[in-house]
Amino acid sequence: MDLREIIMDAIKYPISDTRKFLIFCVLIILMSLSTVLPSYGVKNGTLSIILTLVTLVVACIVLGYSVDVIKGGTEGEKTLPDFDYVKNFVIGIKAFILDLIYFIIPLIIVIVVASASGLFKSLTKIVYASSDAIANGANNLTMIMAKVPNSAVATFSNALTITLIVGIILFIIFSLMSFTAMVRFAKSGSGIEGLRFKEILKDMLKIGIIKIIVTLIVIYIIAFAMFLVIGLIGLIPYIGVFIGIFVGVPFIILYVYRAIGLLYADAE
Numbered sequence: 001m002d003l004r005e006i007i008m009d010a011i012k013y014p015i016s017d018t019r020k021f022l023i024f025c026v027l028i029i030l031m032s033l034s035t036v037l038p039s040y041g042v043k044n045g046t047l048s049i050i051l052t053l054v055t056l057v058v059a060c061i062v063l064g065y066s067v068d069v070i071k072g073g074t075e076g077e078k079t080l081p082d083f084d085y086v087k088n089f090v091i092g093i094k095a096f097i098l099d100l101i102y103f104i105i106p107l108i109i110v111i112v113v114a115s116a117s118g119l120f121k122s123l124t125k126i127v128y129a130s131s132d133a134i135a136n137g138a139n140n141l142t143m144i145m146a147k148v149p150n151s152a153v154a155t156f157s158n159a160l161t162i163t164l165i166v167g168i169i170l171f172i173i174f175s176l177m178s179f180t181a182m183v184r185f186a187k188s189g190s191g192i193e194g195l196r197f198k199e200i201l202k203d204m205l206k207i208g209i210i211k212i213i214v215t216l217i218v219i220y221i222i223a224f225a226m227f228l229v230i231g232l233i234g235l236i237p238y239i240g241v242f243i244g245i246f247v248g249v250p251f252i253i254l255y256v257y258r259a260i261g262l263l264y265a266d267a268e
Contacts, residue, residue, distance in 0.1 A: 014258075
């Protein structure tokens, strides 16, 4: 599918089955209770614990259902998938773990790079020197920095630059891999498939890395525009916030995951 077809299909998709969409909206409401009710002055320790547990459980169900939405997109399904709350919950936990792995790997690499480049060591020197300067009467930034060794500042600056560059590159690479991994997981139901890096790279090359990047950028630009509309709807007295959050947010979630599924349909 080309970009226009993906976007148009994804925008129409959330309301392809009104009943299932409303059920999804209810799940989002349940998931939001732990943050919404306290904002209205409802505060109770036991209730907060219960609502937090409800939020975690429902969030897993929502994530698992979203994975099914991706699967439906890759298989050309035209309407929202059926709900299977136990299955959705299990899939949601697996998807969360998979996402966590793709976050931890670059994080570890960045920490190693930061340590090897001297970022932490130089930062420690700067902190100690600054503390000593303050203890000895320095009362402004110029006086404090005058007591910090230039070598420590130079090392910190260079190390920070290197770490940021490596971090940004890794974020882009692993974000793209994470999307592809989630699609492989959605199609197979196996978390192991989401960790087959060689196959993930093959899928990305088959679709086209530039196409993936461009499509994802457009998907999220449109999602951001939708959030702006939700913000405007939220200005409507009394009902605006509820319409925006409990209808608009579910719509955006389904739109994004549907679009991702359609994008990777060509990786079959």
